[in-house]
Amino acid sequence: MKDLSIRITVTFIIIAFLTFISLVSFAAIDEGTQGEGIIGFIAIVVSKPFYIFRFPTHTLFFESFSSGHLFFVGLAINIIFWTTIIHLITKYLKK
Numbered sequence: 001m002k003d004l005s006i007r008i009t010v011t012f013i014i015i016a017f018l019t020f021i022s023l024v025s026f027a028a029i030d031e032g033t034q035g036e037g038i039i040g041f042i043a044i045v046v047s048k049p050f051y052i053f054r055f056p057t058h059t060l061f062f063e064s065f066s067s068g069h070l071f072f073v074g075l076a077i078n079i080i081f082w083t084t085i086i087h088l089i090t091k092y093l094k095k
Helices: 002-031 037-047 068-094
Strands: none
Touching (some): 002 068
């Protein structure tokens, strides 16, 4: 049981970190401040997973979760969703 909680916590932290980094890169590209050359290319590559990490709340319920305070609540729901999906996939593949 302790191993399960550690694995879920680590997965949650990794997904939260990747979501945050891709959100910041996505915002930099949206504002036009991503930089030039290799830095700009890295920002573009890092921002692309945000299209995945924003699912399901920001994709299906964009009007509800596009406002300021609900935006981060939606991201938290997405992080929990992806943590659950990854946990279930690894649990299924482990059998």
